[in-house]
Amino acid sequence: MSELRQQLLILYSSNSSPDSSTIGYSMYDGSSDVMSPHEVDTPMPYDTVLDAMRDGWRVIQFPSLGRQKGNELETDYLEFEFVLEKIVEKPHE
Amino acid sequence: MNNLLNSKEMALFTKQGFLRFDEMIDTDLCKEFFSYMENPESKQYQPQGQLLWDVWDKKSSIGKIIHHPDMIKIIHSLVGKKPRYDHHFPHKTHPGKGLQHLHQDAEYDRRDHQFDIQISLYPQDTSLEMGGTRFLPSSHFRKVNEATIGRYQHIRGMQQMVCKAGTVLVWHTGLWHAAQPNISENKIRYMFKLRLNPMEKQQRLFDTSDLNDPEISKLLNQTYLWHGQSHRRELFNRIKFWRYISDQPDYDLDMWMTRNENSTHYYKRSQVT
Numbered sequence: 001m002s003e004l005r006q007q008l009l010i011l012y013s014s015n016s017s018p019d020s021s022t023i024g025y026s027m028y029d030g031s032s033d034v035m036s037p038h039e040v041d042t043p044m045p046y047d048t049v050l051d052a053m054r055d056g057w058r059v060i061q062f063p064s065l066g067r068q069k070g071n072e073l074e075t076d077y078l079e080f081e082f083v084l085e086k087i088v089e090k091p092h093e
Numbered sequence: 094m095n096n097l098l099n100s101k102e103m104a105l106f107t108k109q110g111f112l113r114f115d116e117m118i119d120t121d122l123c124k125e126f127f128s129y130m131e132n133p134e135s136k137q138y139q140p141q142g143q144l145l146w147d148v149w150d151k152k153s154s155i156g157k158i159i160h161h162p163d164m165i166k167i168i169h170s171l172v173g174k175k176p177r178y179d180h181h182f183p184h185k186t187h188p189g190k191g192l193q194h195l196h197q198d199a200e201y202d203r204r205d206h207q208f209d210i211q212i213s214l215y216p217q218d219t220s221l222e223m224g225g226t227r228f229l230p231s232s233h234f235r236k237v238n239e240a241t242i243g244r245y246q247h248i249r250g251m252q253q254m255v256c257k258a259g260t261v262l263v264w265h266t267g268l269w270h271a272a273q274p275n276i277s278e279n280k281i282r283y284m285f286k287l288r289l290n291p292m293e294k295q296q297r298l299f300d301t302s303d304l305n306d307p308e309i310s311k312l313l314n315q316t317y318l319w320h321g322q323s324h325r326r327e328l329f330n331r332i333k334f335w336r337y338i339s340d341q342p343d344y345d346l347d348m349w350m351t352r353n354e355n356s357t358h359y360y361k362r363s364q365v366t
């Protein structure tokens with residue numbers, strides 16, 4: 001019987017459009033015991049969210065728009081965070 | 094000899110949130126410093142809130158480093174002549190250990206323009222595998238509070254400290270950073286950290302004789318890819334900070350602040366860049 005596991009790919013985009021350029025990413029892989037990648041300056045896995053979708057990643061969270069009134073000029077977290085998933089077979093030991 | 098950082102160096106600090114001084118402490122003093130780094134008693138915080146210059150004996154290896162002329166120059170220029178000791182820590186990281194989540198240090202800092210600095214000294218040659226500090230240039234104005242940003246792994250432009258012995262990284266405590274895992278086979282990684290508070294207004298503490306150098310507005314205008322849509326907001330952050338630390342309340346880049354402030358003055362020809 002097959003066992004399914006979730007992989008999460010989080011892409012940070014330069015604006016709210018899924019075809020704007022990727023400025024950062026995180027990868028959390030539920031199918032692997034390997035430590036999450038930590039090296040700096042690795043190439044972005046996809047240039048855009050749309051490229052990732054074309055490669056089989058499903059978007060499960062979309063960034064919402066707008067900041068609280070009065071905070072429009074604030075800078076803090078990365079604003080355009082897309083969460084994508086793939087469901088994969090757990091590799092055999 | 095100039096005993097303060099100049100305005101261009103401070104503009105670089107404003108833009109990127111850190112300054113790096115390669116091989117600033119000579120190797121003999123670095124070697125001597127290892128006895129301090131290895132001594133378990135060195136991990137004890139000194140009584141907090143003292144004047145920095147009173148914390149360590151000048152003749153000890155740590156004292157010699159703190160009172161090194163280049164260290165004094167950096168400290169005077171960023172936090173003034175009478176900085177307060179906040180805390181320190183001699184980090185020692187064995188192979189297989191060390192991975193931290195990306196974070197911003199310490200408690201939520203509500204100050205607008207005043208800032209603490211953190212000094213990191215790498216007393217040995219630090220390779221990529223040994224896992225020196227990684228940090229995100231130009232993240233220092235983004236107040237996010239500790240590891241609330243822990244899920245961010247890779248952001249374009251991130252850097253990691255790979256350096257020769259004696260290298261010093263001095264950074265605004267807002268800078269996003271984390272220790273990298275030590276994935277070397279058998280090298281222990283050492284890093285000495287010191288946090289300081291300013292005890293005076295951080296205005297014109299540096300050498301201002303080059304304050305009108307055109308290089309300054311070029312530096313302050315530079316973009317970072319990772320800022321994306323927030324690039325202009327980051328320019329606002331820099332302009333406000335530069336106005337404060339250089340004590341030039343009307344300073345501007347391309348009129349970003351001016352047109353938003355409904356100001357009624359014109360710029361003199363010499364001020365237009």
Ligand SMILES: [Fe+2]
Nearest residue numbers: 196197198270
């Ligand atoms: Fe830290």
